[in-house]
Amino acid sequence: MRQYPLTFNEFKQGLQDGKLLGLRCLDCGTVVVPPGAVCTSCGSSKFERDSFARKGTIRTFTVIRVGPEGFQPPYVVAMVELRDGPYIVGNLVGIEPEKASLDLIGKSVSVGARIVPPESPEGGVEGMAFAFELE
Amino acid sequence: MREVVVLGVGMTKFGRSEHSMKEMFSMAALEALEESGLESKDLQALFIGNVLGGFEEGQMNIAPFLADEIGMRHGAPATRYEGACASATVAIRHAALMVGSGVYDLVMAGGAERTTIMGTPLATKTFAMGSHSEYERFTGITFPGIFAMVAHQYCAKYGIALADLKMSMARTAVKNHHNGTLNPLAHFKKEITVETVLNGPMIADPLQLFDCCPFSDGAAAIVLADAAKFKNKVRTPVYVAGTGQGSAGSTYRQKDLTRMAAREAAVRQAYDQAGIGPSDVDVCELHDCFTIAEVVALEMLGFAEFGQGPAAVDRGDTSLTGRIPINPSGGLKAKGHPIGATGAAQAYEIVKQLRGECGERQVNGAKIGLVDTLGGDFSTVCSLVLRRD
Numbered sequence: 471m472r473q474y475p476l477t478f479n480e481f482k483q484g485l486q487d488g489k490l491l492g493l494r495c496l497d498c499g500t501v502v503v504p505p506g507a508v509c510t511s512c513g514s515s516k517f518e519r520d521s522f523a524r525k526g527t528i529r530t531f532t533v534i535r536v537g538p539e540g541f542q543p544p545y546v547v548a549m550v551e552l553r554d555g556p557y558i559v560g561n562l563v564g565i566e567p568e569k570a571s572l573d574l575i576g577k578s579v580s581v582g583a584r585i586v587p588p589e590s591p592e593g594g595v596e597g598m599a600f601a602f603e604l605e
Numbered sequence: 606m607r608e609v610v611v612l613g614v615g616m617t618k619f620g621r622s623e624h625s626m627k628e629m630f631s632m633a634a635l636e637a638l639e640e641s642g643l644e645s646k647d648l649q650a651l652f653i654g655n656v657l658g659g660f661e662e663g664q665m666n667i668a669p670f671l672a673d674e675i676g677m678r679h680g681a682p683a684t685r686y687e688g689a690c691a692s693a694t695v696a697i698r699h700a701a702l703m704v705g706s707g708v709y710d711l712v713m714a715g716g717a718e719r720t721t722i723m724g725t726p727l728a729t730k731t732f733a734m735g736s737h738s739e740y741e742r743f744t745g746i747t748f749p750g751i752f753a754m755v756a757h758q759y760c761a762k763y764g765i766a767l768a769d770l771k772m773s774m775a776r777t778a779v780k781n782h783h784n785g786t787l788n789p790l791a792h793f794k795k796e797i798t799v800e801t802v803l804n805g806p807m808i809a810d811p812l813q814l815f816d817c818c819p820f821s822d823g824a825a826a827i828v829l830a831d832a833a834k835f836k837n838k839v840r841t842p843v844y845v846a847g848t849g850q851g852s853a854g855s856t857y858r859q860k861d862l863t864r865m866a867a868r869e870a871a872v873r874q875a876y877d878q879a880g881i882g883p884s885d886v887d888v889c890e891l892h893d894c895f896t897i898a899e900v901v902a903l904e905m906l907g908f909a910e911f912g913q914g915p916a917a918v919d920r921g922d923t924s925l926t927g928r929i930p931i932n933p934s935g936g937l938k939a940k941g942h943p944i945g946a947t948g949a950a951q952a953y954e955i956v957k958q959l960r961g962e963c964g965e966r967q968v969n970g971a972k973i974g975l976v977d978t979l980g981g982d983f984s985t986v987c988s989l990v991l992r993r994d
């Protein structure tokens with residue numbers, strides 16, 4: 471049986487330990503964060519694990535005013551380009567949603583995460599959401 | 606591939622319905638069969654789009670129950686296709702491919718959805734299940750939110766002022782609502798103004814209420830057949846001239862949300878198979894789940910240069926009498942969006958347009974039509990080119 475190179479649970483534990491774990495493709499050097507089964511550039515499955523910079527740049531965002539059941543709007547969702555190349559989607563925290571404007575695009579952020587407990591004791595999984603803070 | 610002909614189409618009124626999904630689909634299906642001059646026992650297979658049946662009516666495995674409901678003989682296969690909002694178009698494409706390749710001679714495709722019984726909180730929660738469940742869902746991202754991020758990224762990429770983009774978006778809503786007033790089956794039949802859009806409550810910045818399509822109930826169906834054997838059964842044969850489908854990863858894997866690889870691949874396949882280009886298209890039903898979605902779709906489908914979608918809207922290119930009429934039905938915005946039925950309703954509209962049966966919203970002389978349906982965070986997109994002689 472093949473091994474999955476870096477599982478969701480391992481990645482999530484890394485975030486809880488203050489690390490942004492990921493994969494570097496041994497064939498083309500592409501960084502894959504969050505992890506996947508194969509390189510997003512060349513399709514290779516030859517990886518080394520590493521810990522990557524928790525830094526990035528906001529590429530787009532929105533303020534959610536009507537959220538799914540269980541969320542408390544307003545809150546900001548942003549897409550960030552990590553310093554090592556991959557994009558991730560997370561919440562921009564530590565900012566008044568009313569102050570969010572197009573000026574946010576291009577701003578530098580640090581990358582952390584919020585761990586979300588399972589929906590009920592009977593079922594569901596512990597989840598995670600990336601959390602960004604303006605530098 | 607053999608030539609595939611449309612023998613009949615049917616559709617329910619979109620909006621809030623007291624009917625069950627089985628009842629709605631039956632109404633659409635029997636209408637399509639009646640147009641075809643055929644009976645359900647003649648159908649060799651059923652291809653159904655449905656997304657949230659399990660949450661809506663607690664109904665899984667809906668396809669065989671729908672087949673039985675409309676009187677298909679037991680033994681004929683019925684399959685549900687799920688590609689979020691593109692489900693019915695994916696179902697139609699696979700039906701057309703099966704007929705084209707000679708597996709079947711006569712089939713039905715379509716979709717049914719009953720979103721409104723969920724109520725808005727459960728509906729937004731289940732819709733959001735279309736986002737990546739490990740790495741995006743717990744941010745509380747919503748579909749309006751994803752397209753809101755498209756709008757902001759579009760402004761940054763092309764250096765366009767948000768106020769200007771929002772004006773083009775608002776004009777798109779006004780146009781689709783106008784078209785909806787001309788469609789007896791539309792969810793909303795009410796003219797709105799640019800001010801209506803710009804004064805609405807904010808849903809996901811910069812999208813306001815009237816930038817968003819509604820949740821609707823509804824069903825639509827289409828009968829497809831081998832043209833050599835069946836085209837003499839219909840007065841104005843409409844052919845499936847090309848189909849295409851593409852996939853892509855979730856939002857964070859796609860990076861540039863103003864360019865959707867799945868859509869660009871899907872429409873290219875459909876155009877190539879039909880031997881046409883965008884300038885040959887006379888009428889188009891595209892996936893305007895949000896106003897910004899229509900603006901950027903114009904570019905990816907080849908109706909405007911990249912970065913020029915807003916200008917095309919502002920010129921009136923997309924109105925009923927414009928250079929390329931878009932969403933004469935009212936689109937998802939005004940006709941409504943019963944998720945798993947939407948693509949079949951788009952195909953219904955294009956078939957009716959090509960037959961010249963659309964009354965006040967008829968695009969004069971339309972011979973070639975395009976269906977473009979986008980699923981989820983544009984990770985599934987499916988296209989159909991339909992044409993008449």
Ligand SMILES: [Zn+2]
Pocket residue numbers: 495496497498499500509510511512513514
């Ligand atoms: Zn690689």
